[in-house]
Amino acid sequence: MQQALTQARLAAEAGEVPIGAVIVKDGAVIAAAHNRPRGLCDPTAHAEILALRAAAKALGQERLEGCDLWVSLEPCAMCAGAIAHARIARVYYAAPDPKGGAVAQGARVFDQPQCLHRPEVYSGMGEVEAADMLREFFRARR
Secondary structure (H helix, E strand, O other): OHHHHHHHHHHHHOOOOOOEEEEEEOOEEEEEEEOOHHHHOOOOOOHHHHHHHHHHHHHOOOOOOOEEEEEEEOOOHHHHHHHHHHOOOEEEEEEOOOOOOOOOOOOOHHHOOOOOOOOEEEEOOOHHHHHHHHHHHHHHHO
8 A cells, every 4th residue: 555655645746636556466566656637638547547557558458357456545436447347356445535436435336236346345554644645635725
């Protein structure tokens, strides 16, 4: 989770919402990314999506079976859908997102009957640090 939080700090330094993600396979990080929707002028450039793309490219396949995703904030509906399509084995997220989260909050994408792949989900590792980083980021902008 520390590497995902490091990516989140990189996002904040770039003026992006501080969210970071890493993908691990067989104990090795194969992809790392942070939020970049503003910098890339791309509303889909969430940390998770960028990490999924990089991992798929690194492995040379669209299915990321046996991979774990570590992310600093609960994934949104778009990212949760992409996680399911990629066949990620486990999702670890630091802070819950009551406004936009779609794993334990809101849509609960993985609980829907239409979701064809359901990763194991774990939360709370690094929650305080991730939540503090987000609060500080938005406090500085208000």
